[in-house]
Amino acid sequence: MIDVSSGIVPVIPIDREAAAPLHRQVYAGFREAILRGDLAAGQQVPSSRALAAELEISRFPVLDAYSQLLAEGFFESRVGAGTFVAASLPHQAAHSKRTTEESPSARRTSRRSMLFPPYDPNPWRHGWGAFGVHQPALDQFPFDLWSKLLARHSRTLHIHPSNNLHPLGLMPFREAIASYLRTARAVRCDPQQIMVVSGSQQALDIVTRVLLDPGDAAWIEEPCYPLVRSLLTGSGCHPISIPVDEDGLDVAAGVRLAPAARAAFVTPSHHYALGVTMSASRRFQLLEWSRQASAWIVEDDYDSEYRFDSMPIPSLQGLDPCDRVIYIGTFSKVLRPSLRLGYIVIPPDLVDRFAAVRFAMDIFPSYLFQEALTDFMHEGHFARHIRRMRSLYKARRAALVESLHAEFGDFLTIHGSEAGMHLTVTIPESFRAGIGNGARSGVSDSARGGFNDVDIASRAAREKLWLWPLSQCYTGKPRQGFLLGFSNTPEDQMPQAVRRLRHALQL
Numbered sequence: 001m002i003d004v005s006s007g008i009v010p011v012i013p014i015d016r017e018a019a020a021p022l023h024r025q026v027y028a029g030f031r032e033a034i035l036r037g038d039l040a041a042g043q044q045v046p047s048s049r050a051l052a053a054e055l056e057i058s059r060f061p062v063l064d065a066y067s068q069l070l071a072e073g074f075f076e077s078r079v080g081a082g083t084f085v086a087a088s089l090p091h092q093a094a095h096s097k098r099t100t101e102e103s104p105s106a107r108r109t110s111r112r113s114m115l116f117p118p119y120d121p122n123p124w125r126h127g128w129g130a131f132g133v134h135q136p137a138l139d140q141f142p143f144d145l146w147s148k149l150l151a152r153h154s155r156t157l158h159i160h161p162s163n164n165l166h167p168l169g170l171m172p173f174r175e176a177i178a179s180y181l182r183t184a185r186a187v188r189c190d191p192q193q194i195m196v197v198s199g200s201q202q203a204l205d206i207v208t209r210v211l212l213d214p215g216d217a218a219w220i221e222e223p224c225y226p227l228v229r230s231l232l233t234g235s236g237c238h239p240i241s242i243p244v245d246e247d248g249l250d251v252a253a254g255v256r257l258a259p260a261a262r263a264a265f266v267t268p269s270h271h272y273a274l275g276v277t278m279s280a281s282r283r284f285q286l287l288e289w290s291r292q293a294s295a296w297i298v299e300d301d302y303d304s305e306y307r308f309d310s311m312p313i314p315s316l317q318g319l320d321p322c323d324r325v326i327y328i329g330t331f332s333k334v335l336r337p338s339l340r341l342g343y344i345v346i347p348p349d350l351v352d353r354f355a356a357v358r359f360a361m362d363i364f365p366s367y368l369f370q371e372a373l374t375d376f377m378h379e380g381h382f383a384r385h386i387r388r389m390r391s392l393y394k395a396r397r398a399a400l401v402e403s404l405h406a407e408f409g410d411f412l413t414i415h416g417s418e419a420g421m422h423l424t425v426t427i428p429e430s431f432r433a434g435i436g437n438g439a440r441s442g443v444s445d446s447a448r449g450g451f452n453d454v455d456i457a458s459r460a461a462r463e464k465l466w467l468w469p470l471s472q473c474y475t476g477k478p479r480q481g482f483l484l485g486f487s488n489t490p491e492d493q494m495p496q497a498v499r500r501l502r503h504a505l506q507l
């Protein structure tokens with residue numbers, strides 16, 4: 001038994017002005033003292049009466065605190081002897097080192113977790129406003145209607161006996177998604193193939209878990225959506241960057257670089273980040289390679305609802321006779337990213353594997369938004385909202401292109417403005433190298449040399465201008481430029497936003 005300074009009153013700080021009630025303060029004071037090692041296992045604590053007198057408070061809060069500490073096993077009472085710090089508390093628990101004092105090896109995390117690039121809260125990702133990428137026009141969203149639908153489903157708990165708690169999601173929602181995809185995206189699917197997920201990022205994660213093993217090679221686009229690269233690296237796979245030209249992914253280069261890759265992750269309708277649409281011949285080449293190599297194609301159709309100057313491009317999945325394409329879509333762009341709702345269209349023979357993996361992850365997706373969105377789709381609001389946003393974004397895109405021409409002449413090259421919610425501008429190579437064509441472009445020579453889109457984007461974020469640096473999308477030698485969202489900026493504010501952009505570029 002430890003030498004005890006029985007009954008000595010420990011220092012319990014009491015603040016009568018504090019929001020925390022007195023019994024909570026007494027409880028926390030003892031708990032902290034035990035965890036710090038100031039009170040040892042087996043040591044007697046003062047009687048409730050003595051402590052109350054010492055602290056000049058009533059006995060009730062002390063009794064409450066003691067009964068809580070007894071219930072949690074920090075204290076024990078011995079008949080006729082009083083109350084003690086539990087003798088069974090491990091000595092080292094009280095004296096255990098604080099996490100900051102331990103060696104890094106003692107606090108090792110899995111090698112798998114270390115494969116993920118560090119979480120870097122890039123400043124440009126976190127603001128909402130001018131040029132923010134993937135930011136829908138929330139001021140145009142039918143919030144009243146949406147809250148009515150949410151309220152409708154919050155009031156009653158719907159039990160769906162046939163598909164309750166299904167890892168693929170709510171069947172009426174999956175039916176609505178399948179019907180939308182068949183009509184609007186020429187996806188060949190039935191509701192049994194649809195898995196509801198929390199955004200396309202989770203879809204990419206699940207697809208990777210089901211289809212790839214650590215060590216497997218997978219094609220990604222160069223440039224690419226950076227979180228695809230992070231996900232594959234973090235999963236122990238080898239992402240192989242395949243160049244993208246004006247026809248989309250260069251399949252011949254892929255076959256040269258990694259013929260035996262297990263999968264190709266592509267954005268064929270609207271390449272992220274240059275906006276190219278994959279040509280029909282490349283689509284057939286890609287499908288042919290996947291058939292010959294027994295590889296999977298992951299089609300990330302992240303923003304294809306918005307195409308401005310032609311009909312939407314039908315999905316790659318719809319062209320595939322061999323069920324080798326896994327199709328991914330999201331509601332983040334049409335509704336909003338914070339909703340975290342998306343879907344996977346799974347080849348029929350893989351549905352069970354996907355369900356097994358999903359069940360061990362988060363069991364099944366939350367229902368409320370699925371229910372509300374099912375009604376939103378069935379009642380025609382979804383299609384109406386897309387139509388409205390398509391014409392709104394078309395006007396906003398035109399205003400951005402016009403303002404860019406007015407402000408920069410032909411200095412910046414614009415890519416991928418035919419579709420989606422952002423376009424991309426690149427900076428001339430000659431400018432970056434400091435060999436100016438400033439006189440011709442009307443842009444001053446003063447800012448030449450050392451152009452770095454990441455530095456500029458970080459600086460611009462402090463001015464509440466949200467530019468996404470293009471270089472971040474490259475694995476190899478990067479091009480410099482910016483992704484500029486236009487969906488969130490009204491037309492009449494566009495000229496001023498573009499003037500601020502020029503200022504941010506220090507031109």
Ligand SMILES: Cc1ncc(COP(=O)(O)O)c(C=O)c1O
Nearest residue numbers: 134199200201225272302330332
């Ligand atoms: C190409 C691409 N894929 C996937 C995602 C992930 O989107 P979410 O998880 O919000 O659906 C994004 C996000 O913007 C994207 O641009």
